[in-house]
Amino acid sequence: MKIFYAMMLSALLTAGVSAQTSSSQSTTTTTDQGAGQDLKDAAHSTGRAARKTGHQVKKTTKKVVHKGARKTEQGADKVGNKTSDTKPQ
Secondary structure (H helix, E strand, C coil), rough: HHHHHHHHHHHHHHHHHHHHHHHHHCCCCCCCCCCCHHHHHHHHHHHHEEEEEEEEHHHHHHHHHHHHHHHHHHHHHHHHHHCCCCCCC
């Protein structure tokens, strides 16, 4: 079964790469925007990537903190169920 999935994945990747190269070759137009515009485009791309990364870090951190809090509460409940409320004499 693993071999079947591996073959399917490799076929899909091969088809995707071949489709991408054939479409990019037929529609390629070269426009010389200049070095200044290239730098601006690179800066915008870097900014977008930083914002996306920051959002993912925030989201993942929140998930981890909440999961840790849930597990801590579960552990406290287990200990609370094992102890008695009466004081030993």
